[in-house]
Amino acid sequence: MGHYVTLATCNLNQWALDFEGNRDRILESIREAKRQGASLRVGPELEITGYGCLDHFLEGDLYLHSWEVYAEILEHPDTSDIILDIGMPVMHKNVKYNCRVISYNREILLIRPKLSLANDGNYREMRYFTPWPKARYVEDYTLPRFVQNVCANESAIVPFGDCVLSTKDAVIGFETCEELFTPQSPHIGMSLDGVEIFTNSSGSHHELRKLNTRMELIREATAKCGGIYLYANQRGCDGDRLYYDGCAVIAVNGEVVAQGSQFSLDDVEVVSATLDLEAVRSYRASKISQCMQAANSPCYARVTCKAELSPSSVTFDSEVYPTPTREIRYHSPEEEIALGPACWMWDYVRRCRAAGFFVPLSGGIDSCATATIVYSMCVLVADAANNGNEQVIKDARVVTGDPDFVPTDPKELCNRIFHTCFMGTENSSKDTRSRAKDLAAAIGAYHTDLNMDSVVSAVRGLFETVTGKRPIFKVHGGSATENLALQNIQARLRMVLAYLFAQLLPWCRGRAGGLLVLGSANVDETLRGYLTKYDCSSADINPIGGISKTDLKKFIAYAEHKFDLPILNDFLTAVPTAELEPITKDYVQSDEVDMGMTYDELSVFGRLRKVEKCGPYSMFIKLYHEWTPRLSAEQIAAKVKRFFWFYAVNRHKTTVLTPSYHAEQYSPDDNRFDLRPFLINPGFSWASKKIDAIVKSLETKKKED
Known part of the structure; x- marks a missing residue:
């Protein structure tokens, strides 16, 4: 018969430096894992400190507090009789490491440092930690004296390094986040050395359309090597631009058997599964080529543990049976936009203890999308409250300032915490004003409406008094300089x-x-x-700052039906306009006309520039093959040059960007993600000459043909 083991992994909403809160959530996840009958509990990366501590990881206090919190977890009565895989930073020989600490019944069994650090995109782990460079190598680590006093270890020395854990009935190996994504992942070597259970503790953030990459890597790891894979992740906003999107998962032999939610307001979520170790052994033994490699594979140091993962008394009539396989659940990009930024905003507002949100509601699709995401957040809060989530109810009472409030109605919650305002001028249309008012009414927001012409006139008059010059708009005969300055006054x-x-x-x-x-x-x-520095794009946080216009339109179309908001269709069909210039019978300001490129084209430029690392020359080459014959080489060259010109001259604006929810791989955020200079020669003269030469040669060839 089978050899059944019940194992648990989890999503935790940890907060950077919230040692007590993080401790309590870890303890709750351990209790829940035990309630589900698990003999092994796996938690997220750096769960004791929170993943996003950034330069706080350089502080010695943080390492001291981590061990202090770990000691409290270790001696807590609820943590007995289960193997614990907990993430925390550890200093060894005066070197800082990102580690997993493995224990059982108050005995620290081993400390496993991370081998491959995430050091690109949003991640700078090598600024804080050193990767463990010695594969399959173990050293002695002396536990801090106060930890020695509470742990059950016979010695103050524990193994530190790249090793595995051998229980009475299975072998467990450990990966951490980035190691799954590397070409030579540790689980390959561990599987050849007989490791049957792999844990991966992660701090992986949400990006639109990213989850399938992670899930396929997990599935393929066990499809290729066999074995059981437990993936744990942080979830929530732990203090920065990223939202960690949970989705803890358990896979066996290439099939998923358990999957946690990707977006949720639950601070603690534990998923477990019962699996058959004999199925892993049979799966591997049937692959002769794998057996041949395994027989010649170098060994890992094995640390022994007296625990047994599977009950010895299982019989055919037992209620213990393997968890069936299931399909992986993915959200559509529209659902991701509705859920991810909403969860991020709830974490932000409840943790900073603000009284809610304010949006200048312009009547355009961008502020409409922001307002709709706030309403989505209110729907999530109401659903959680209706499901009895006491933490959400407690947080809602703090945010609203009402100690008796229960947020069961999203429109009522929205009215209490969400405030909108239409800030009109003589350049505003009746349509945008009415759209803003109708949207606010539909979602329940507390709405105000004002005309700011007197304030604009006062500033304009002040300039005229000081200089004797009166700037006028372009449609009235003014210069481009005057036109831009007058728009920026309003903004x-x-x-x-x-x-x-x-x-x-x-x-x-x-x-x-x-x-x-x-x-x-x-x-x-x-x-x-295409925004004014220090205008209403400057704010406290921005839920749509990492989302493309194309995706925002799709989200609004989805939200119209999802939230029963017919008013959203009016925003979809409206022409995007800043309404900063006077409207005449012959002229209405249009965003795409002003920019000289469409939003769809901007998305393409952005991905080629950031994701595919293209400069002007290589971008032109790629687009020439993709966009011809729809556009001529000369037209493509003009578009590429125009994009890079405006990208370069406006790069300085990214240095003061409002902290935005990170959702897109081509985000230009200069503060964390896109580290490029903000003073660039916008002509890119060398590349431009090479592009011109190609265009000329193509034209010559065309004439000859």
């Missing part, structure tokens, strides 16, 4: 008014506290620099 005054209203609207409603101002500039506008 920047909106930022000033946004912060004024965000601070005082709760006071007007008899509430304490202030509101978080939300930005609503999308990733494409930021890439092109």
